Amino acid sequence: MGTAPRTKFARRPAPHPLFAARWRLCYRLRFPSGRAIDMSDTSKARTTVTVADVAALAGVHPSTVSRALNEGTQRVSAELVERVFAASKELGYRPNGIARALRMERSLSVGMIIPDISNPIYAPIVRGVEDVLRNAGRSVFVASTDNDLAREADSLTVMLDRKVDGILLATATRDYPHVERLQRANTPVVLINRATSTPWAPLVKVDDHKGVSLAVEHLQALGHTQIAHLAGTATVSSGYDRRHAFVRSMQEAGLPVDPTLIVSADIFGSPVGLKLGNLQARELLSRCVTFTAVIAANDLLAVGCYDVFAEAGIRVPEDVSIVGYHDMPLVNRLSPPLTTVRSPQYQLGAQAGTTILQEIASRSHEGTVLSLAPRLIVRGSTAAPRSEL
Amino acid sequence: MGTAPRTKFARRPAPHPLFAARWRLCYRLRFPSGRAIDMSDTSKARTTVTVADVAALAGVHPSTVSRALNEGTQRVSAELVERVFAASKELGYRPNGIARALRMERSLSVGMIIPDISNPIYAPIVRGVEDVLRNAGRSVFVASTDNDLAREADSLTVMLDRKVDGILLATATRDYPHVERLQRANTPVVLINRATSTPWAPLVKVDDHKGVSLAVEHLQALGHTQIAHLAGTATVSSGYDRRHAFVRSMQEAGLPVDPTLIVSADIFGSPVGLKLGNLQARELLSRCVTFTAVIAANDLLAVGCYDVFAEAGIRVPEDVSIVGYHDMPLVNRLSPPLTTVRSPQYQLGAQAGTTILQEIASRSHEGTVLSLAPRLIVRGSTAAPRSEL
DNA sequence: GTGAAAGCGCTAACAA
DNA sequence: TTGTTAGCGCTTTCAC
DSSP states (O other), rough: OOTSSTTTTSOSSOOGGHHHHHHHHHHHSOOOOTTTTTOOSHHHHHHTTHHHHHHHHTTHHHHHHHHHHHGGGGGGHHHHHHHHHHHHHHOOOOOOHHHHHHHHHHOSEEEEEOOOTSSSTHEEEEEEHHHHHHHTTOOOEEEEEEOOOHHHHHHHHHHTTTTOOOEEOOOOOOOOTTHHHHHHHHEEEEEESSOOOOOOOOOOEEEEEHHHHHHHHHHHHHTTEEEEEEEETSSSSHHHHHHHHHHHHHTTOOOOOOGGGGEEEEGGOOOHHHHHHHHHHHHHHHHHHSSSSSHHHHHHHHHHHHHHHHHHTTTTTTOOOOOOOOOTGGGGGGGSSEEEEOHHHHHHHHHHHHHHHHHHOOOOOOEEEEEEOOOOOTTTTTTGGGOOO | OOTTTTTTTTSSSSOGGGGGGHHHHHHEEEEOOTOOTTOOSSSSGTTTOOHHEEEEEEESSSHHHHHHHHHHGGOOOOOHHHHHHHHHHHHOOOOOOHHHHHHHTOOOOEEEESOOSSSSTTTTHHHHHHHHHHHOOOEEEEEOOOHHHHHHHHHHHHHHHHOOOOOSSSOOOOOOHHHHHHHHHHOOOOSSSOOOOOOOOOOEEEEEHHHHHHHHHHHHHHHHOEEEEEEETTTTTHHHHHHHHHHHHHHHTTTOOGGGEEEGEEEGOOHHHHHHHHHHHHHHHTTOOOOOOEEEHHHHHHHHHHHHHHTTTTOOOTTTTTEEOOOTTGGGSSSSOOEEEOOOHHHHHHHHHHHHHHHHHHOTTTTTTTEOEEEEEETTTTOGHHHHH
């Protein structure tokens, strides 16, 4: 008893190389062939079943267990495979993912970095990612960073330290400071919805030009010519691109582009969502320029307009039409229901999941851009402009 | 050259025990003290910096590196700690989380199982969990199961195989089939919002009796006596509890409890959310029983009522008052804005995170129930009943 | 087709 | 205080 291991990591009694083989065999004593496990041992030993245990019960070498379980009958005789599976099942063996990850140098996990999981815009993306990766046997670490660069750096560190097989990045800025680091880490990355100014990893996005031009064309068809744009922040490509798409779409439609009709988010420090929408809408009104319609860079900005216009006695859609972007839950229930560009968030995530799997399998699509088409959902917040009546 | 290792796992040239010490020392040759790393070796060796590399550069044993990095000056001389940190920094060393997890038998990760991450009700819970766990240096695996028991079983398997340190379970049913398995796995579990009928793990929930009674009292104060309840499914404790809380609150308020005024979700197969609300509202109307107010088990059911009442020509709140549950985003923008019981979803997650950390530190709070208080948010969907005018 | 042995990168027990 | 050694559980190379 004096030599009994005190802890799990205490030295084994007789590890002399010459007896290594025999030492393995002693497992058999613990599991007499064909019999159930001896439960009398109440120590932790019972809790964890390892390949060695299965090997012992099946009367084979651990490496054979591994081969049988992983490659089936490919390099192991059918009979042994049978025995190994039986033993594995009897003992309730489950491979230790950590050990496999260490040995095989792939963790079967993927990290996802997003601005905020509690934002209804991003959550469906995560769900799409999750569904695709689950089917591929991989798990997803999620980290929200609120677009805070320090938190972002931390999250990246954590993910890389955990040896994720790939990183899904939905927080990139156009001028993203962590690009080099990610490249150095040599971990596959897929960007979601936000591109960096120079391409270095595959990007899965929504076709913003398509989305904005759908909105512009819709408004034009209703008779609008003076259309304003509440732009998102230009530091991220989605805001930047939509703004440029707005200008281009207006030009393509032959409509005048008045810079004073574009209110950028960047002139107001940090606020986001609804509050930002309020500020932008007030700014727009204060500019004393006429407009009959507003295209907002996202739904919450549009809702922010609802507030400000209401308190200013401006009716929607009678006086001003409003178009949102994303089609988040319940915007169809606002009064009036919001006309908006529906971006396929779930599909975005699913596609990103597919792409990261490809990247993991073989790094190849460095600058690939995958654009998903949005769709215009026409509801009650848009109508013909007043002057047309 | 003939003896050069072909792969990372090829045998090292001279691992003879007698020379083990010297073999370690040979690392020093690769990193002459005080000089930068020799980059001429373009093989993969450069990519991964290990404790051995740091040890070599610092001129100490790997275990000393480990001690210095993990325990600081506690068991290592200040001078060596300094040297180790310097070497570590110079090489850009980062501990391999997988290896640590295997060795230390804790992965610093936690699994979270929820019905659906894309549901705005659950997303904030995840965020709360995430924030607390990040601060504790842990990462979160997220899995959505859509309340599908098979998917649930899979997710549990995956989490356990990955050796998560704990599991946050937001999908439990009252009669949860995986309890035994989780107990056997001996992994800490914290239940979120949904209890099992017999307690076995700590539970963090919203005080449903409080929430529902706030609603009942509010309606009673407005003069309502005939109050209906659209109940969630009774298979999960939140639905079950809220229904019972409704009955009890009505009794406590001295109001009559008419069973025909309670429409259970369970009589309609699988639909959820808004569609379920539609069905329940129609069922309620078809029962031809008078009521002046409805308390819905969640906001989407309430929104489902809006539809049905509108098409039936019943005005809210003039003819019927409606109270929701949760206060999800934008319900304050419905017309009329929804009066609802605000459940602190983020705090729920944060508290669950705190609790799982405690559980991981020391399993002790087996049957503990932590109830967070909800708050009634009064808006436009409730008013005095018609007959009172 | 199977066994032997090594080792992924790390930390903990032990020895000095 | 530091070095030595072993081993977490697995897969893989090599030898037969």
